[in-house]
Amino acid sequence: MSKEQIMQLIAARTYKDGLTETGVDGVRLFRATQSIPCVPAVYEPCVVAIVSGAKEAILDGQRYAYDSSRYLCCPMSMPVKAGTPAASADAPLYGVFIALDSQMMTALSMEMDAAGDVIRTGSGGQRAQGIRLARWDDGFTEALHRMLRLGDSPTDTAVLGNARLRELYYAILKGEAGAFARQAFGAGNAIARAIAHVSAKLDSPVSIDEMATRAGMSRAVFHRKFKQATTMAPIQFVKSMRLNNAAMKIAGGMKVNAAALEAGYVSPSQFSREFKRMYGQSPRQWSDAQLLPAGVA
Known part of the structure; x- marks a missing residue:
């Protein structure tokens, strides 16, 4: 074969x-x-x-x-x-x-x-x-x-x-x-469990202290181990997950404000500012460009 x-x-x-x-x-x-x-x-x-x-x-x-x-x-x-x-x-x-x-x-x-x-x-x-x-x-x-x-x-x-x-x-x-x-x-991977928890609750407030407590680690140890596992600091990871999710939904036709709320942003201006800093375009420009064809894996 x-x-x-x-x-x-x-x-x-x-x-x-x-x-x-x-x-x-x-x-x-x-x-x-x-x-x-x-x-x-x-x-x-x-x-x-x-x-x-x-x-x-x-x-x-x-x-x-x-x-x-x-x-x-x-x-x-x-x-x-x-x-x-x-x-x-x-x-x-x-x-x-x-x-x-x-x-x-x-x-x-x-x-x-x-x-x-x-x-x-x-x-x-x-x-x-x-x-x-x-x-x-x-x-x-x-x-x-x-x-x-x-x-x-x-x-x-x-x-x-x-x-x-x-x-x-x-x-x-x-x-x-x-x-x-x-x-x-593996049963003992606290970082993977923390990522799974955060990924399921991107629309909710997240703090490093809460993530560290869930993982059973001090803040400093959690930060170091998280970056070793993902290349990113915990807050950078959460922000990237939220913005990427929002970008996908906007490109798929969702209204900008709705995508921002689903990504956990309560301030449209903060969302627009961080979105543009990450992708070089405002959410409206991204929506108009329709960059993401349906079904891309």
């Missing part, structure tokens, strides 16, 4: 640009046939695998370019910029978006710990922050192919989908990004 077979499956099932459901919860195919610049997005815990073409993500100024040789692993919610700058009708991009279910990933991580499995950390001991690129290996390729083949039968998908997804998760945890992902989904 090969990535070429996976690409053929995706191409046969995607009839338009954007995301296409597979019938397995959290697993979607996507296609892009036009160049899209990197624009604000929020990656919930996920793996993004490209089988044809290339994609980019930017986290806190760090650029991650990946294609069929490496997939992207993002085990915690992250405010990024993402795009498909090289896609075209003659060179379409095909890929798979795999949401990472926290309960299943945590259970697998704990089972692997209990079994005494040792996960390789990658060459050179490089420390990944927020996002990690991992080499496509045989285990990942085989597990992904087996899961996508379920799409030939709705019955197979309904009966076997969860088991095949678990198999794919296991391949991810065994792969080059395995140790990185297990740090996020």
Whole structure:
């Protein structure tokens, strides 16, 4: 089996640009046939695998370019910029978006710990922050192919989908990004829990002291560990998450004031000022530009 077979499956099932459901919860195919610049997005815990073409993500100024040789692993919610700058009708991009279910990933991580499995950390001991690129290996390729083949039968998908997804998760945890992902989904990761809590409550006031208390750390220790895990200070992270969410909603047609309120801003002027500082355009200008096509992953 090969990535070429996976690409053929995706191409046969995607009839338009954007995301296409597979019938397995959290697993979607996507296609892009036009160049899209990197624009604000929020990656919930996920793996993004490209089988044809290339994609980019930017986290806190760090650029991650990946294609069929490496997939992207993002085990915690992250405010990024993402795009498909090289896609075209003659060179379409095909890929798979795999949401990472926290309960299943945590259970697998704990089972692997209990079994005494040792996960390789990658060459050179490089420390990944927020996002990690991992080499496509045989285990990942085989597990992904087996899961996508379920799409030939709705019955197979309904009966076997969860088991095949678990198999794919296991391949991810065994792969080059395995140790990185297990740090996020391990039972003791207080930073990942703090990020999950903040991401679910972006419209509510947040303080570093509250986040540190939830994590069971002093303010100074929490600040240091949070920045090690995400590259950003906690308040910078929260602001980026809020503004990226607002930018996505505005580009999708939501009124500026409504997007600001949903992002936790009570002052429209403060929202406009911080939005322009982050993206170089006012929210109104951003809305008029309509930068974010529907369905970009």
